[in-house]
Amino acid sequence: MTRNRDFAFAGAVAAAIICAFSIASFGAHSSSPQSAPPPSGYHLAKKLNLGGEGGWDYLTFDSRKRRVFISRGTHTLVVDAEGKKLGDIPNTQGVHGIALAQDLNRGFTSNGRANTVTIFELGNLKTIREIDVKGQNPDAILYDPASRRVFTFNGRSHDATAIDAKTGEIAGNIPLAGKPEFAQADGAGHIFVNIEDKSEISEIDSHDLKVVNTWPLAPCQEPSGLAFDVAHKRLFAGCGNRMMAVVDSDSGKVVTTIPIGDGVDANAFDPETGFVFASCGEGTLTVARQDSPDKYTVVENVPTQKGARTMTLDPKTHTVYLVTAGFGPPSAPTKDDPNPRPATLPDSFTLLIFTR
Helix, strand or coil: CHHHHHHHHHHHHHHHHHHHHHHHHHHHHHHCCCCCCCCCCCEEEEEEECCCCCCCCCEEEECCCCEEEEECECCEEEEECCCCEEEEECCCCCEEEEEEEHHHCEEEEEECCCCEEEEEECCCCCEEEEEECCCCCEEEEEEECCCCEEEEEECCCCEEEEEECCCCCEEEEEECCCCEEEEEECCCCEEEEEEHHHCEEEEEECCCCEEEEEEECCCCCCEEEEEEECCCCEEEEEECCCEEEEEECCCCCEEEEEECCCCEEEEEEECCCCEEEEEECCCEEEEEEEEECCEEEEEEEEECCCCCCCEEEECCCCEEEEEECCEEEECCCCCCCCCCCEEECCCCCEEEEEEC
């Protein structure tokens, strides 16, 4: 009996200890704050000095040949996925963007200073012809596979020009409500473009060449970059007031907003990972996770480099490419330019490659 009693006592003590530990453990967990989302995993894999003079704007990734097209002010630079220089498309004066028509083996650049589009062969990068867009300062540019037309969005003349991608002939001109910025196509004949100075987004019928809807983006102000989750019909507009507006492309309703960094000029969506990106000139890359089509969580604000405001994405490897340069002090203010930008340091143009 004594031995059994000793076992019973020892069991009771052990049970009490386990119970006390469980209560303490439960209390510790229940009182701790909810765990933060895991980091995105994005980090700087390569920083390459590409050099050269001039400014820059949009980047475009060529998924088929795994190349990056980079606008460089007076010409368009082409590098491979590792950043090695492959070629150059000369005389694209004031180039802003690059559009690729893989089915036609053609590329197109929007030359803002010349008010033209350069058509080139995707294989050898040779210029085919240069055409007048009949608009002022063509900025964003895209290829719409549904209509097989290229659209330029002309910032100074507040309109869009449609070009037959095969013949290079002008198909028409579309008046817009204000200054257009970036645009996206759904592949079914609908194009969406940010109207920066009106804080709106317009929908264009790419076959009939007319605006069919214009929607306010409040509380978003001055939208610039634009990405698209085609499957869930969600547009992501990067806004000048440090947010990204998520827009239902059917109704035009802003379903939610995502906080981002300052100075956004480009956005991207990765359908495989569900990540939404905003490249911000302050020197951050906001990465948000799509929890559902109407719910998003900021995962991380990845440090990049000051001035890295535009980006492109390789959807196969999930690699992000950004460009920037070194900056010196701004020049003295003048009457014509009361808020001058910092001067770009010579030969400091840089490609940043971020991987997971």
